[in-house]
Amino acid sequence: MNGISIVIPMFDEARHITRTLGAARAAADAAGLECELIVVDNGSRDEGPALAEAAGARVLHHPGLPIGALRNRGAAAARHAWLAFLDADIEVPLDWLQQWQLCNERGDVGVFALALDTPSQAPWYARAWQRRSLPAVAAQPSSWLPSANLCLTREAFEAVGGFDEQLRTGEDKDLGLRLHRLGASQLMLRSPRVLHWGYEQCWAEWFGKELWRQGSHLQLMRTQGHGNWRLLRFPLLALANWLPTLLALSAGALGQFPLALMAALLSTAPALLLSLRQSARQLDGVLTVQLWFLHWLRLHIAGGAFLLSLFKWTARRPARG
Known part of the structure; x- marks a missing residue:
C-alpha cells in the first residue's frame, strides 16, 4: 500500500470538516502513505x-x-488503488491506517473499519445510542460495515459496482452485503475508536435521524432481491410492537387501568431484549436502562417510517456524510 484516496461527502459541515481532514491527513502521514483528500460537496450553504x-x-x-x-x-x-470513505463529522485516530496496514499484512481482512464513539460532552442519549454498536470482541468479523470510516481496495469496490445510487440511506449495508456475497472478509476493530462529532444535539435531531434511517427497509430489500425477507424483520417487529401500545392507550382511555398497565409493560418487552443483547457485554446497568428507553422509542419510529414508506413517503434530509 503506497497511497490512499480518502473520499468525504459533505453538506453544511463547516463545524467539522477541518478537524476531519486534519486527522485523516495525520493518519496517512503516520502510516507513511501518500494521501489524496477528496471532498464531494452536496451543495453546502456554509463555508465548508x-x-x-x-x-x-x-x-x-x-x-x-x-x-x-x-x-x-x-x-x-x-x-x-486503495480507497477510504469517511463521514465529514468524524475524527479518526492517528493509527487508523496503520491498523489497516497490519490487518492487510496478516491477511485478515479485505474491508476494514473502526468502531465509532462520541465525545464526552455529547448528551446521554447520543452517547448511549453510539455505544450500542460497539463490537463485542476486539476484532469482529461482519457481513457489512458502516461507511463512517470504511477502507477497501478499488478492485473490490469496482467488483460490486460501487454504492447503489438509488438508495437514500442504507447504502453502506447494501454495499457490504454485496461484498459479502463475493466472499470479501470484513472486520471492525473495537479499539482504537473514531470520534463522531456530529452527534445528535437535541431530541428533535435524534428523532429526525431515526425516522430518516428507518425509511429505507423496503428500498434496501428491493436492491438485495425480493427473496431477502430477513431485511424486514426489524420493521415488522416494530409494527407488531405498536399493538400493545395502542391497546394500552385504548384501555387507559376506557378506565381499564390494570389492562392498560399490562399492555404497556408488554410493549416494552422487545426494547428490553434489544437493550440486554447490546449492553450485557459492557456490564453497565445504566446503559441497559438508557437503551431500553431509546429502543422503545425507535421501535415506534420504525413502525411509522415503514408504513410511510409503503406510500412512497420518506423523511427528506440532504445527503451529508
Whole structure:
C-alpha cells in the first residue's frame, strides 16, 4: 500500500470538516502513505467547501445527489488503488491506517473499519445510542460495515459496482452485503475508536435521524432481491410492537387501568431484549436502562417510517456524510 484516496461527502459541515481532514491527513502521514483528500460537496450553504480547500482537499461539487452517488463520484475521481470513505463529522485516530496496514499484512481482512464513539460532552442519549454498536470482541468479523470510516481496495469496490445510487440511506449495508456475497472478509476493530462529532444535539435531531434511517427497509430489500425477507424483520417487529401500545392507550382511555398497565409493560418487552443483547457485554446497568428507553422509542419510529414508506413517503434530509 503506497497511497490512499480518502473520499468525504459533505453538506453544511463547516463545524467539522477541518478537524476531519486534519486527522485523516495525520493518519496517512503516520502510516507513511501518500494521501489524496477528496471532498464531494452536496451543495453546502456554509463555508465548508472553502475550509476543505484550505485544508488541502480537492473539492468536487455535486449538489442534489444521494449519499451513494456522492461517494461514487469521489471514487471515480480518485487516483490510488486503495480507497477510504469517511463521514465529514468524524475524527479518526492517528493509527487508523496503520491498523489497516497490519490487518492487510496478516491477511485478515479485505474491508476494514473502526468502531465509532462520541465525545464526552455529547448528551446521554447520543452517547448511549453510539455505544450500542460497539463490537463485542476486539476484532469482529461482519457481513457489512458502516461507511463512517470504511477502507477497501478499488478492485473490490469496482467488483460490486460501487454504492447503489438509488438508495437514500442504507447504502453502506447494501454495499457490504454485496461484498459479502463475493466472499470479501470484513472486520471492525473495537479499539482504537473514531470520534463522531456530529452527534445528535437535541431530541428533535435524534428523532429526525431515526425516522430518516428507518425509511429505507423496503428500498434496501428491493436492491438485495425480493427473496431477502430477513431485511424486514426489524420493521415488522416494530409494527407488531405498536399493538400493545395502542391497546394500552385504548384501555387507559376506557378506565381499564390494570389492562392498560399490562399492555404497556408488554410493549416494552422487545426494547428490553434489544437493550440486554447490546449492553450485557459492557456490564453497565445504566446503559441497559438508557437503551431500553431509546429502543422503545425507535421501535415506534420504525413502525411509522415503514408504513410511510409503503406510500412512497420518506423523511427528506440532504445527503451529508
